[in-house]
Amino acid sequence: MTPALSCERLSFAYGGRPVLRDVSCVVAPGERVALIGRNGAGKTTLTRLVAGLERAASGTVRVGDWDAGRHRPDELARRVAVVFQHADQQLFARTVREDVAFGPLALGVPGPEAGVRVAAALAELDLGSVASEHPYDLPPPVRKLAALAGALALAPSLLVLDEPTTGLDRALRARVARVIRARAAAGCAVLVVTHDVAFAVEVLDRALVLDGGAVVFDGAIAELCRDPTRLRTLGLREPPVAALSRALDLPGRPVRIDDAAPIVAACCASGGLPYIGESHGPT
Amino acid sequence: MSGLHPYTQLALATLLPALAWLVPGPRAPAIALAAAVALVLGTPRPLRRLAAVAVAAAPFWLFLFLLHPPARAALVGLRLTTLLGAAAWVGALLAPGRLVEALVARGWSARAAYLLGGTLAAVPLVRAHARRIGEAQRCRGLATRGALVTRLRAVHALVLPLVLSVLHQLDERVLALETRGLGAAVHRTPLDPPADSPAQAAARWGAAAACLAALAARIA
Amino acid sequence: MTRLSLERVSFWYPASDRPALCDVSLRVGRGEIVALVGNVGAGCSTLLCVAAGLAPRVTGGRLDGRVECAGPETAGGGRVLLLPAPWTQLSGMGVTVRDEVAFGPANLGWPLERIRVAGERAMARAGVADLADRDPLTLSGGELQRVMLAGVLTMEPALLLLDEPTAELDGDGAAALWAVAREEAGRGAAVLVATSDLDAVPDLASRVVWLADGAVRADGAPAAVFADDAIWREGPGGPAVADVWRAAGLAPPWPVSVTAAARAR
Numbered sequence: 001m002t003p004a005l006s007c008e009r010l011s012f013a014y015g016g017r018p019v020l021r022d023v024s025c026v027v028a029p030g031e032r033v034a035l036i037g038r039n040g041a042g043k044t045t046l047t048r049l050v051a052g053l054e055r056a057a058s059g060t061v062r063v064g065d066w067d068a069g070r071h072r073p074d075e076l077a078r079r080v081a082v083v084f085q086h087a088d089q090q091l092f093a094r095t096v097r098e099d100v101a102f103g104p105l106a107l108g109v110p111g112p113e114a115g116v117r118v119a120a121a122l123a124e125l126d127l128g129s130v131a132s133e134h135p136y137d138l139p140p141p142v143r144k145l146a147a148l149a150g151a152l153a154l155a156p157s158l159l160v161l162d163e164p165t166t167g168l169d170r171a172l173r174a175r176v177a178r179v180i181r182a183r184a185a186a187g188c189a190v191l192v193v194t195h196d197v198a199f200a201v202e203v204l205d206r207a208l209v210l211d212g213g214a215v216v217f218d219g220a221i222a223e224l225c226r227d228p229t230r231l232r233t234l235g236l237r238e239p240p241v242a243a244l245s246r247a248l249d250l251p252g253r254p255v256r257i258d259d260a261a262p263i264v265a266a267c268c269a270s271g272g273l274p275y276i277g278e279s280h281g282p283t
Numbered sequence: 284m285s286g287l288h289p290y291t292q293l294a295l296a297t298l299l300p301a302l303a304w305l306v307p308g309p310r311a312p313a314i315a316l317a318a319a320v321a322l323v324l325g326t327p328r329p330l331r332r333l334a335a336v337a338v339a340a341a342p343f344w345l346f347l348f349l350l351h352p353p354a355r356a357a358l359v360g361l362r363l364t365t366l367l368g369a370a371a372w373v374g375a376l377l378a379p380g381r382l383v384e385a386l387v388a389r390g391w392s393a394r395a396a397y398l399l400g401g402t403l404a405a406v407p408l409v410r411a412h413a414r415r416i417g418e419a420q421r422c423r424g425l426a427t428r429g430a431l432v433t434r435l436r437a438v439h440a441l442v443l444p445l446v447l448s449v450l451h452q453l454d455e456r457v458l459a460l461e462t463r464g465l466g467a468a469v470h471r472t473p474l475d476p477p478a479d480s481p482a483q484a485a486a487r488w489g490a491a492a493a494c495l496a497a498l499a500a501r502i503a
Numbered sequence: 504m505t506r507l508s509l510e511r512v513s514f515w516y517p518a519s520d521r522p523a524l525c526d527v528s529l530r531v532g533r534g535e536i537v538a539l540v541g542n543v544g545a546g547c548s549t550l551l552c553v554a555a556g557l558a559p560r561v562t563g564g565r566l567d568g569r570v571e572c573a574g575p576e577t578a579g580g581g582r583v584l585l586l587p588a589p590w591t592q593l594s595g596m597g598v599t600v601r602d603e604v605a606f607g608p609a610n611l612g613w614p615l616e617r618i619r620v621a622g623e624r625a626m627a628r629a630g631v632a633d634l635a636d637r638d639p640l641t642l643s644g645g646e647l648q649r650v651m652l653a654g655v656l657t658m659e660p661a662l663l664l665l666d667e668p669t670a671e672l673d674g675d676g677a678a679a680l681w682a683v684a685r686e687e688a689g690r691g692a693a694v695l696v697a698t699s700d701l702d703a704v705p706d707l708a709s710r711v712v713w714l715a716d717g718a719v720r721a722d723g724a725p726a727a728v729f730a731d732d733a734i735w736r737e738g739p740g741g742p743a744v745a746d747v748w749r750a751a752g753l754a755p756p757w758p759v760s761v762t763a764a765a766r767a768r
Contacts, residue, residue, distance in 0.1 A: 038674070040643060053422070073421040077421075081423075106420075106423055141543045169699055195673040197674070237674035237677070240702045243761045244764055247764065261750035379595055380602065400595075458562070463610060474609050474615070
């Protein structure tokens with residue numbers, strides 16, 4: 001099966017400074033991958049290469065069976081939808097609904113079908129109640145969701161999200177998580193650029209870690225989270241549940257809330273945990 | 284040229300179009316334009332800047348030749364292009380920070396000085412913002428290359444979101460500046476006032492005098 | 504000693520009938536760090552603007568109630584607000600980071616030497632001393648946010664207000680910023696920070712204020728505030744560790760940090 005995204009020995013330099021070195025990776029349809037790394041590691045550059053906004057110095061990026069280096073971004077929009085970090089640079093229309101419709105209409109999708117896609121994307125993110133609002137009248141985190149809806153309406157086979165959770169509260173993060181799971185289950189490959197490792201471990205399966213422009217880890221995200229030394233050297237924050245597992249030596253070393261909860265319940269019942277309960281004093 | 288006091292830079296940039304307009308005859312605008320072009324050639328990326336001036340001037344030239352006899356059209360065209368060239372030069376050279384410092388050193392309040400300088404400072408930020416919006420639109424399927432119609436449509440799609448987002452950011456920008464003391468009733472400390480010299484001051488007065496003389500000659 | 508005191512403050516933005524803040528009373532003392540949490544649109548940013556003296560003075564609108572900020576008598580009342588997006592805070596006046604950082608104190612009319620010393624110290628504390636000669640426009644979002652932090656610290660505020668300060672920062676950057684906030688409190692400043700990073704709150708703040716629909720729903724120690732199930736059902740929830748205990752069906756109060764969970768009674 002053709003991978004949704006495949007990078008082969010990708011290198012890119014910006015003004016003489018190497019930003020990506022010999023990066024290779026493959027993302028299959030339906031996979032949920034986190035692209036992790038500290039600021040400046042090359043994550044955003046990689047997304048720009050995938051979107052066709054930059055050309056690699058050497059190596060190839062293939063989106064499906066297309067070479068991203070040989071196609072324009074507007075052509076690649078038929079396969080890959082990218083949501084960049086700052087929503088304010090991606091909202092173009094006077095209402096949220098019009099903005100979400102921008103993509104399908106630009107791709108030449110006939111009106112009625114575009115309408116269906118727009119309605120579906122708005123429903124997926126619970127944005128129906130604000131669909132007629134001007135994007136700038138909405139709080140900044142909700143604008144981020146509007147930008148995401150615009151990408152979903154493109155019906156991509158590869159969805160690339162750059163820092164989708166910064167500034168979002170729990171409820172909005174849950175909406176993003178739901179969309180990622182649903183789209184992946186439907187066969188879309190999802191690549192999420194983030195330094196929010198805690199969100200990544202809850203929602204995504206695989207981690208691709210960049211450090212100094214090179215791939216230093218490509219495997220199960222749970223495995224990465226169980227290695228605090230490695231996380232530290234990469235400048236990443238250990239997710240709280242992983243830290244908890246380690247501190248309490250929980251059996252099975254769960255790294256997700258839903259995996260840790262029953263273990264903690266069992267340990268508490270058997271009296272195996274030090275924390276009993278505290279009165280309302282300072283920690 | 285970039286070491287000149289901002290007042291001098293502004294004076295020079297005003298002098299050229301003023302002379303082009305005030306001094307009668309076709310030679311003055313031609314010389315002034317040549318001077319403006321020479322100045323622009325001294326800036327970084329001169330060819331791109333000249334191309335921008337040409338592109339900005341083109342529609343005016345077109346309409347002038349459609350509406351006026353050639354001699355007149357050429358005259359007005361030269362004057363307009365001189366204005367654009369001078370604006371391009373001063374836009375390249377005038378650092379907003381230096382202008383604000385110069386104004387503050389002369390006694391302007393920080394807020395007033397910033398109003399003037401801040402608009403200039405916003406230009407590279409707005410340009411970067413426009414580029415990002417354009418990229419995002421392309422990533423959502425908007426074709427920007429190809430036929431002229433396509434390109435025009437792409438520019439059209441860019442303008443309104445750019446203006447709206449810039450205006451919107453203005454609110455937040457004002458908060459950020461005010462919290463850093465911009466509205467304070469205290470006199471702002473000049474950090475690095477641009478150096479002025481009697482020669483430059485004399486040159487500025489000379490430029491003003493030249494303009495007045497040209498105006499007087501024209502009226503007389 | 505109280506640095507910031509809001510007494511029964513209600514605030515309406517211009518041309519809006521619905522109050523953005525409803526009868527809010529809040530105090531922040533010297534050396535205290537208070538975390539402001541709430542759902543999107545709850546009014547945390549508005550509250551910070553009011554505390555900074557920017558609302559209604561700059562934003563317009565109507566304010567009822569009393570806002571008092573006690574601090575050294577510097578222009579601006581000794582309080583500064585750091586906003587989440589660094590690009591909109593850039594003054595554009597500085598060709599170098601050093602100049603950009605000096606923007607604030609220059610506006611306050613400080614003598615040059617004091618500006619220079621305060622600037623060097625602030626840049627060192629914000630971790631941008633090695634960027635001092637760079638052009639701010641060439642910096643990444645994370646670097647620029649730390650420069651803006653330096654720009655705010657250099658004004659030596661008695662009240663430091665932070666609105667989602669770690670939005671652009673990665674793990675290391677965020678940890679460094681919280682460390683700076685703790686240092687400021689250690690030097691006697693009062694710190695009020697609105698954040699959605701609930702895992703950082705217990706180690707950072709001695710008090711948490713939960714704001715919902717413009718009103719204060721809770722105000723207390725982190726363990727107490729996050730022990731209330733309401734904040735999970737209707738509000739922003741709490742730290743992941745507490746979430747584990749809650750999901751396990753155990754009775755509150757729940758541990759709010761790994762250290763709390765590991766501590767033997």
